[in-house]
Amino acid sequence: MSRPRKCRRILGTPRVTYFKPQGIPMTELDEVVLSYEGHEALRFADLEGLGQEEAAQSMGVSRHTFGRILADARRVVAQAVIHGMALRIQGGDYVVAGCQRATAGRGPGCGSGKGFADDATDRMQPTVKECNMSKIAITSEGPRLDDQMDSRFGRAAGFVVVDLETMETQYIDNGQSQVMAQGAGIQAAELIARAGVSCVLTGFVGPKAFRALSAAGIKVGQNLEGITVREAVERFKNGSVELADRPNREGGR
Template identity: 55%
Template sequence: MRETSMPRPRQCRYVAVAPHVTYFKPRGIPMTALEEVRLSVDELEALRLADLEGMTGSEAARCMRVSRHTFGRTLAAARHTVAQALCRGLALRIEGGTYAVADAGAAPASAKENTMQKIAISSEGPTLDDAVDPRFGRAGGFVILALPDMTPQYLDNGASQTMSMGAGIETAERMAREGVQVVLSGYVGPKAFEALTAAGIKVCQNVDGGSVREAVERFVKGELPFADAPNK
């Protein structure tokens, strides 16, 4: 009997405020004669940030605390729904979606949550000033920090570099054994991403290009969104 995999939980999107107006309809057409389309609250927020506030994809993704890829898909879906309503004369209902209202008077949730986590950064050396290794599975090693403590612990990953296959999965299992909660790296392949997700470990990708210290500082500030899919 073949086992069916459970669908991946949808990542929460953060919105500035809940909408006050939730229904739009063409004038002069009775409700009973109208078809309607649904725009989720997070899709409305994507429209607001991109098309009203004029934010770039990266800026808007940080506001919603999602990856740029996720924001792009959300925005595209929102624009398609609104185009349907306008071009076909449909009613537009705003409701639903996986979202939470951000507390504007508090520090970003990502920054608050990140201060109590054990994170691992793929690194080319054992110190905070070494460069981030752009590879995950075949990274030379990992600097591990239990925030807010900035005392680095180094985990050598040399054994995975010699593996012909399965390096990403083996490295993901090593992260789980170390009790890591978040991984910061450059490229995380599909199998490694799946293994990390199964272990409950969150992933921040495309982090290479600077030092480990810089990557940690960006993470604490909430500038690195959690990925919901592996790198393309």
């Protein structure tokens, strides 16, 4: 029986998770994937200039493991730059230190949201905002927290934007999407991206809209319907909304 892989500790997931060469359609591009722990290793070693011993301690791994993560990450970035490929940042075996919500990795126990009971975690303790989850949008049939969620994304009536720290709300009307023959999902993604949200809660998201949201660094919580906006927010705050890594609808919307 193989030994389960240990989750790598990161301070937070990046806001921007997709990069592509300018002027080349997505359909013509090959794609490489950089894991969240690879992104963290690059930040520690190449941006902040930490030594491998210190960086490994911050991530809760051995120096050897950190070196391997860093080498893999550099190779992925080099592939994207040299061969003109799109770069997606997602997935891996990781846990966000100090966050109260699940952040899914592949290994058993990853993404438990319980953090680590050690000195390194005590020093970090990122807030919800540092985990890029302080401002979220919910597809809604109306402007109030007690209005019903709209299960559609691209053709939702509108979006209630909620600041999780203050619970202040803002409503973004999406009525123009109702008359669009196509591209409603991409248009909706641009609307909420301009509002500065980091996550959207909805029912169903098609592949084009999901791709646009990912490119804007916006996480997606889907499969939510039949509840109010307020209930959706509470589920998110309680950690019962799983963030998606793929769309749950084949067509648009």
